[in-house]
Amino acid sequence: MAVDRLLINLDLNLLVTLDALLRERNVTRAAELLGSSQPTVSTALARLRRYFDDELLHRIGNRYELTPLAVQLAARTPPAIEGVRRVFDVRMEFDPATIEREFTIVTSDYAASVLGPIVARLVAERAPGIRLRLQQTTPEVVNHAQETLRTVDGFLLPHGILTDFPYTDLFGDRWVCIVAQDNPVVGDTITMAQLEQAPWVVLFHRPTAFAPAAQQLRMLGVEPRVEVVVDGFLQMPFLVAGTERVALLQEHLARRIGPAAGVRVVECPFEAVPLAEAFWWHPMYRTDVAHTWLRGILAEAGRELIAERVPELG
Incomplete structure (x- = not known):
């Protein structure tokens, strides 16, 4: 493998200084964060400006703003620093009580x-x-x-x-239906016909993004009548409460927040494939x-x- 000449000539200390400057948008505050002197950080900023051929920080009135290139660098710098840290943090001995x-x-x-x-x-x-x-x-x-x-x-x-x-398998869960505690239509059980007629709260609702249980419903020929779309599960019970809406939720979550949200759980009238949560x-x-x-x-x-x-x- 050829040697990367760019990395040979690069001072990795500049990466840490760049991160501080992009976070603070101020040479003095960046120096304080780094425990360094203002002239040292100013010199590093000058080197970074020459390297990127960009001002990085430009003055607007009495403050500094990031240039468009600096905005891109601000998103890339923290992961890069973390990657470098991980390279040099690999040790045969590991003590969780002392690691940072x-x-x-x-x-x-x-x-x-x-x-x-x-x-x-x-x-x-x-x-x-x-x-x-x-x-x-x-x-x-x-x-x-x-x-x-x-x-x-x-x-x-x-x-x-x-x-x-x-992946590392962690735990299993199952899908349940949630309805308002005072839902006048649904009793102790819910039918497939009621699921088809009820207004729904669903997750994402995009061709490539959906809750697996909702996809199972579609495979059974039931297309949910979507009334509300959310980007998180925690919102669902509060949007079901006090309405005739229905939603599919994981049982572990429904048990925790159901009472506070004003919803109750009813069993799904179909065999929903359970969740197998893992760490990837x-x-x-x-x-x-x-x-x-x-x-x-x-x-x-x-x-x-x-x-x-x-x-x-x-």
């Missing part, structure tokens, strides 16, 4: 709500220097999973969405000892979630 690191996990609001509190508690108890960043998933992120998984630690997603990536990650983390520890924590949190006793909803 941030793990970024792309997740739905559902998984963040039911699994996130357990994971956060386990991490805080065993690795106080580790910070969790839970990043909301979107159809665009999932559609570009190959690129995204190089810049984050992994996805919390059910089977059936990603393929061809390593890039093969480059296979021998990363810290990442291996994270996967173990997630698996333990999944087992604890399965063992939880949550009150039934009527």
Whole structure:
């Protein structure tokens, strides 16, 4: 493999300075953040401007704004720094009690709500220097999973969405229907005809982005009459409450927020294929000892979630 001449001549210290400048948009504050002197940071800014042939920061009145190129760099710099940190943080010995690191996990609001509190508690108890960043998933992120998984630690997603990536199974869940507590049409049970006639709250509702259970309904010949489209599961119960709407929700989540939202659970009148939630990650983390520890924590949190006793909803 040929040697990358660009990297040989590049001072990686400039990457850290660039990140500080783009965050603070001010040489003095960037110097304070770095614990450096203002002249040193000014010199580094001059070198960066020559390298990129761009001002990066330009003055507007009494403040500095990012140039269009700097806006692009601001999105790329933090993942690049994290990548460099991971290269030099690989050690044969790993002590979670002393390590300092941030793990970024792309997740739905559902998984963040039911699994996130357990994971956060386990991490805080065993690795106080580790910070969790839970990043909301979107159809665009999932559609570009190959690129995204190089810049984050992994996805919390059910089977059936990603393929061809390593994964760690975490927990299972099943789909239930939710209706308003005072729904005048639906009693203790709901029929397929009622599902077809009722107004729906659905997730995303795009050709390549949908809840798997809703897709199962379509395969049974029922096309939901969509009245409200949302981009997260947590919103659904509150948009069902006080209406004749219906939605499909994961049971673990429905049990937690149903009473507060004013909805009740009824069994699906069809055999909805259950969810199998997993943590998906890039093969480059296979021998990363810290990442291996994270996967173990997630698996333990999944087992604890399965063992939880949550009150039934009527």
